[in-house]
Amino acid sequence: MDKLCYTLKDKLGKDKLGPFLDGELTEEESSAVAAHLETCSQCRDALMGMRSVGVLLRDDAIKAAEEANYSGLWDRVRAGSLAETVPAAPVTPVKGNDGWLEHFLAGLRPMLTPIEGLAVALLVVGVVYFAATLRPPMARPSVMEAATGNEAEIDSIETDSGAVMVVQSPESGATIIILVDTDNTPDEDPTT
Amino acid sequence: MNNSAPRSSNDSGHDEPGLPDLPDLIDRLRRHDEKAFEVVVQRYRKRAYTTAYAMLGDEAEAMDVVQEAFIRVFKTIGAFKGESSFYTWFHRIVTNLAIDRLRRRKTRQTQPLTYINDEGEDEGEERHEADGINNPDRVLESGQLRVDLNRALSELSPDHRAVIMLREVDGLSYIKIAEVTNCSIGTVMSRLFYARKKLQERLKEHL
Numbered sequence: 001m002d003k004l005c006y007t008l009k010d011k012l013g014k015d016k017l018g019p020f021l022d023g024e025l026t027e028e029e030s031s032a033v034a035a036h037l038e039t040c041s042q043c044r045d046a047l048m049g050m051r052s053v054g055v056l057l058r059d060d061a062i063k064a065a066e067e068a069n070y071s072g073l074w075d076r077v078r079a080g081s082l083a084e085t086v087p088a089a090p091v092t093p094v095k096g097n098d099g100w101l102e103h104f105l106a107g108l109r110p111m112l113t114p115i116e117g118l119a120v121a122l123l124v125v126g127v128v129y130f131a132a133t134l135r136p137p138m139a140r141p142s143v144m145e146a147a148t149g150n151e152a153e154i155d156s157i158e159t160d161s162g163a164v165m166v167v168q169s170p171e172s173g174a175t176i177i178i179l180v181d182t183d184n185t186p187d188e189d190p191t192t
Numbered sequence: 193m194n195n196s197a198p199r200s201s202n203d204s205g206h207d208e209p210g211l212p213d214l215p216d217l218i219d220r221l222r223r224h225d226e227k228a229f230e231v232v233v234q235r236y237r238k239r240a241y242t243t244a245y246a247m248l249g250d251e252a253e254a255m256d257v258v259q260e261a262f263i264r265v266f267k268t269i270g271a272f273k274g275e276s277s278f279y280t281w282f283h284r285i286v287t288n289l290a291i292d293r294l295r296r297r298k299t300r301q302t303q304p305l306t307y308i309n310d311e312g313e314d315e316g317e318e319r320h321e322a323d324g325i326n327n328p329d330r331v332l333e334s335g336q337l338r339v340d341l342n343r344a345l346s347e348l349s350p351d352h353r354a355v356i357m358l359r360e361v362d363g364l365s366y367i368k369i370a371e372v373t374n375c376s377i378g379t380v381m382s383r384l385f386y387a388r389k390k391l392q393e394r395l396k397e398h399l
Contacts, residue, residue: 015381018381018384018385019366022365022384024366024381049392049396049399050388050392052399053360053391053395053399054359054360056341057341057356057357057360057361057391058360060246060337060338060341061243061245061246061357061361062242064251064254065239065241065242065245068238068251068255070241073237073258074233076259077229077233077266078226078229080259080260080263081262081263081266
């Protein structure tokens with residue numbers, strides 16, 4: 001048997017028939033294999049077997065591709081592509097330590113998603129409704145108002161040192177208690 | 193020198209006569225021109241399917257891969273810089289998706305498998321379920337050869353299967369196979385050697 005018989009080579013680097021078949025040998029190596037094949041029927045058979053396997057694989061794949069049903073492929077590809085390429089809302093970078101206000105403002109970008117838009121709309125409606133149900137706070141009468149003399153007196157008590165006057169504001173309806181100090185003597189010296 | 197006659201993958205990206213110019217199509221694809229995209233799908237669908245089917249041996253899965261690959265093209269066309277031909281870039285997408293599926297299929301497999309490792313030794317026990325052979329319609333339609341072919345291919349590991357299909361069906365050089373499968377040329381040669389040996393043993397009745 002030829003010492004170069006490739007069918008006896010079973011380890012990586014010693015097989016030359018596959019690379020010969022695939023055109024991966026140098027010209028010199030290829031010539032040596034071709035010369036060997038002239039004399040070795042065993043290697044010729046092995047080479048033929050490899051080639052036949054390749055033909056089987058190619059023919060089967062090509063036949064399957066010829067028989068394949070491509071109808072609907074474009075529609076599915078198109079649908080899949082469009083679904084994947086909906087323009088995303090521009091992302092405003094929000095720094096890590098920004099508070100809720102920054103996040104909220106970032107959420108009010110022009111390109112809101114439907115869910116974001118619905119959430120914002122519900123929030124606005126809720127705030128408006130809550131505000132409408134609140135009673136306006138009772139106006140606090142000002143000192144100037146108490147001093148205008150327009151208030152209606154309800155009751156008053158006079159003492160030596162002053163008076164207590166209870167009046168009601170005609171505008172706001174608030175009850176006002178006015179203390180009037182009429183004693184002008186200085187406070188008793190705490191040291192005596 | 194190439195002594196075999198693998199089907200050319202035509203990864204030069206050259207256009208067929210009478211069809212829109214490929215650079216123009218790619219330019220329009222970048223602008224998400226739907227019509228251009230449709231032309232690309234029609235032009236490459238069969239070649240993509242051939243690759244996907246060769247790797248997976250299953251019509252439905254192959255079509256899923258083709259569909260997913262085109263969607264990915266549409267989404268990532270901006271990443272295509274033209275350093276390789278468009279078809280080479282696209283072919284790599286198809287191949288990677290198919291390899292991912294093969295590997296997921298392996299992890300989903302509940303029955304013991306017979307895979308050969310890079311040293312050509314069987315790993316695990318006999319595999320009882322081969323891809324596509326349990327469908328009676330398929331058996332009737334495709335004949336015994338296809339059944340035996342799928343059974344033999346199912347006994348290869350995803351990596352062995354990918355390598356031999358990239359070589360025999362797509363006609364890729366060793367260096368391109370190494371790039372696509374992310375391994376060395378030596379590993380490519382080793383996997384090719386043992387995949388061929390295994391298939392020859394299993395398919396000797398048809399050779």
